[in-house]
Structure formats: C-alpha cells, structure tokens
Amino acid sequence: MTGAGGEVLLDIRGLRTHFFTDEGVVRAVDGVSLPVRPGQIVGVVGESGCGKSVTALSILRLVEPPGRIVEGQILFEGRDLRTLPERELRALRGHRISMIFQEPMTSLNPVFTVGDQIAEAIRLHLGASPAEARERTIEMLRRVRIPSPESRVDAYPHQMSGGMRQRVMIAMALSCGPRLLIADEPTTALDVTIQAQILELMKELQRESGMSVLLITHDLAVVAETADQVAVMYASKVVEQASVRELFGAPLHPYTQGLMQARPSLKTAKEERLRMIPGAVPNPLFFPPGCKFHPRCPLAVDSCRSVEPVLRELRPGHWVACDVVHG
C-alpha cells in the first residue's frame, strides 16, 4: 500500500508488537502497514484490544516491557524510528511528533501549573528563553480557545474541567509545531457537546498548520466526521483500508459492515432489529486460526478457518483482508 500516490510522512511497514507475558505471547500488533501522507487525517478504528493503541505507542517507542516491537519499520520523514538512537528519538517526541491521550488528567502532572508544563517543551525543543516560552504558551492557550489565557496559564490541572484539560493537552502537543499529531481516543472521556468542540478545534488547527493527524478511536462516526483516510483494525491487524468516503460508501469487510449496522444511528427506525455480531472479540492469547474474524463472520467458508487473508486492493485505493468478498 506504500508508494501509491506521492509523498508519505509516516510509513508504518509490517509492524509487529508482541507482549511476552507469563501466560504466553500476546500478539497485540501483528503485521500492520499504514501510510500517513502530509496534511492528512488518518483514522484508525477498532474495538478494545484490537491493537490500535499499541500501534500508536509503537511509533514513538513508548511500548513498555513485557511489550516489544519484534518486526517492521516505522519510517518518519525517511528515517526508521525503530532503530533511531534514543537521543534522536527524544528530540523528535513532542517536537516533530506529538501525542495526546484519552484521559488528560493522567497525562498532566498535577503538581505543576499547565503553563509550566507547556513551556517546558517549548524551552527544551525550541531553545526559547523562559519569557519567550511563557509568551508562546499563552499564545497556544489562546489558540485552543481557553478563556483568559493570561491567568489560566498559572492554573493547576485539577482547577480545570475535562474539556479544558484536553485543550491544554492539545496546546502542549502543538506548541512546537509538530508535523504529526498522534491522538489516541482524544474525545472518548468527554461529553458529546465537548467532544464536538474538541474535534472541531483539532480539524481547524490541522488545516491551519498542515500537520498530519493519526486519530485512534473506537467510534466510526468520529472517523466519518474527521478523517480523510481510515484503517479498520480487528484482532491485531488492519482488515480494511480506504478513503473515508469510499469506506463509508461501500464497506466491504464483513466486520466493518457488522460494526456499521450494529449501532443505531439517529435515523434507525424503531421497527428495525439491530444487526448483531455474534460472540465477542477473541482473546489475543488464543486467536483462532485462519481469518481471526471467521468464528463471528456470517460469510465464513471452509478456507477461512485455515487461510489467513491478506489485504487486497478490491477497488481503487480500497484494501480488504477477506477472501470471500468482491469489489
């Protein structure tokens, strides 16, 4: 999937991140390839345990033991982050590549003011003086629309609401002008009206700065609203990948179709029964052989139980890992 259609900012190739636990090897990410082009918002969507967050953490080598990247390349601006010396990687983190997480309270240090925490990155990466850093911090808080940033800069995280804290996280992530923002479930902990504010803000800042965004979420609707490209993950692999319009217009993988029909939308008629995907997401210690979705799949045939499908381009730019469906 790489190489098609111009320049790539981040190119994840054949990534495998495994966890070596006492109970066995958890193949959390098992052969994921994903290109992110400049200025694109790429959504990675999937249910809990599908490997989407571990994929995100692997990019900046933030996976902790017993987890380890065992295979693959993570090319960022042409350099492989997997083999980059720790010093050089540290210079990239929070500078060229930033990350925001689901729960802003646990990602902010409670004993420092939000201003100190943002200014730290600016001084470290941009070599700004304390006065310059403070000024830029206030400017960043203003850009993420925190009211009266001149006084909020001295507030502590606990003095802010969840939505405010997520804005601070975004201000911090964008303070050094990153080329790539990795956002791991950035609105999942927020109420729907606050979620709308934050997504709108992220889109606007992305347009202004031209950075790329890797948006990790469990919510297909958030992807539809925000992203340009989307990858659907199931059981440690990408099972479908396309532009957002293509994927929502013509979902091909039975899992993607099931996900889309399992949730009622505001338009679902009362008389309709919701589509059910039987069973549950498989335990990564005991993945089924063949296609990992086959025990839950309405289309499964005999070969699905033994042969693991690979991504195939079934329509232009639309890749599907299923040997049963056609384009």
Place this chain on the structure above:
Amino acid sequence: MSALLEVRDLKKYFPVRAGLFSRVTGWVRAVDGISFTIGAGETLGLVGESGCGKTTAGRSILRLIEPTSGQVLYQGTDLLTLSPAEMRRRRRDLQIIFQDPYSSLNPRMTVGAIVGEGLLIHGIGSRAEREEIVRETLRKVGLDPAYINRYPHEFSGGQRQRIGVARALALNPRFIVCDEPVSALDVSVQSQVVNLLRELQEKYGIAYLFISHDLSVVKYLSDRVAVMYLGQIVETASSEEVYARPLHPYTQALLSAVPVPDPDRRQARILLPGDVPSPLHPPSGCRFHPRCPSFIKGLCDERPPAMIDYDGHRAACHAVEQKRRP
C-alpha cells in the same frame, strides 16, 4: 397508558462538608425537582451529559440512595413513605441493571448465586425450584443454563451484562432502571444487549427507565424521552418528537453534537460555549442561560422558566415560550 410509576418533584441534594467539624457548607443539587411518568411496558429514555443527575435520579427512585424530597408513586403507593421492610418487598417489582458488568457482579459468587440471590431474599420456592427459575432466566437472556456454576470472570463483557440482566429479570419485575447498560461494552456486542432488552420488554411487558448519554441508543429504544441538564428536566416528549423537532436550545445543541457515520453529511454544528457549570452553584434563572444561543437578557438570567406543554411536547425555556405564545 395509565402510569405504572409517577415521579413528582424528586430532589436529591448531597451535602458538601468542610473544615474541622465537617460543617455542611453547601449542597450539590444533583437532582433538583424532576417529574415524569412511565406507563406499564413503556420505555422512558433519560438523557443528559455527565453530572446532569440522571444516574442519581435512577437510584433515588429505587431508594438505593435516599432522596431529599418528592414522591415516587408506584401503582399509587409512595415508595418514599415505605418502611425498609415494606420497601424490600416492593423491590421484587423494581430492579436495576448497572453500567459496568465488571464491577457490578460479585466475583466470588457463581452465576447461579448471583441470579438467584433475589429469589432467596424474597423466600421464593424451594432450593430446587429456585435453581429451575435461575436456569429458565439464563435461557431467557440467551445464556446456556450449564453456566450456572461458573464465576463472572469466566465471561466476556457482553455475557456478563447478560448475567446482570438475568439478575434483574429473575424476580419478574414490572420496572427496570437501566443505567447506561451498554456504555461499557464493545460496539459489536452492544447491539446484542440492546436487542435483548427489547425482546424482553416485548415478551414480558416490563417498563424501562433507560438512562444514557448515548442519544442514538436512547432514540432507538425509547417511547418517550426526557432531557436533563444540571439536575432538571428541560424537555420531554415522544421519542420521535424530541429528535425530529427539539424545542429546547440545549436539546438542539446536544443532538447536533452527535457525530454522524456519514462523511457526506459533515454538518454545521451548534457549538456550545464553555462547560457544564457546577451543580454546587447553578446559574441563576434558567440554568442553561450562560451557554444558550437563544439567551434573552433580563429574563433568562433572572427567572427560572416553567415547564410548558405544547400539545404533549413539554419544554422549559423562555425563548420557546415567547415564540410559541399565541
């Protein structure tokens, strides 16, 4: 439909204590005068964002927490005047399903003991009869009765929530409070539980108070919907009405904020400024006024709006009242 349950002016205030002697320094008005009715076999959806008081409302109705004031009439009897023993007897009819299927099931009890506990407490049947009821209830929720001696940790999230449903169902209740019953579940599993709740209602005529922040699920399941903001109900009508013609500016903003799984319909949103204020110091007048796009100065910030009935669609908003007044 005659009312099975009628809630009148229900309030629950939590004291805020401070200082050496834990003096009460204020009250969090979590639920501040809500009223609604639920008919037999009906589903009322109670929606609102975190902190609006919807969960407190559900628990106060069942007296899992004691309300501060108000009335909860169940088949004509005010539950809030019952003695603890009388209330316990009534609980046969009134059950609850919790959000988190991981923390709401006792890990040391078998599925059989969890589902059968209510039967035991209410002294229903012999041991063998109780076991038969438990098996039958497990069948009703789509679990294999052979699981009766297993423990909760052996089940997936969706199956655990089925156990939670079975526990509520075992006593043949007339009314179940469903408190965010699918929010903790994976999307692919949510629909299994949503469909189950609907089937059980169709078969056994159970009434639900369905509490959720998920507007799509509420619309799908509810006959009527009540929208809560900062401890109060701001709008209530049939589910179709609320979603097709929301009257209250808060409901309008809430609905427009729901992301739509259709990239061609990226819509103009009503983006509300700011956050939900603290229920410790709710704003004067209409509680929504500091964030409201239809704010009328000198009115909304001074007088609380009355709940007004517009042909069965009720809303508490000065701006709506002015527009709709003949």
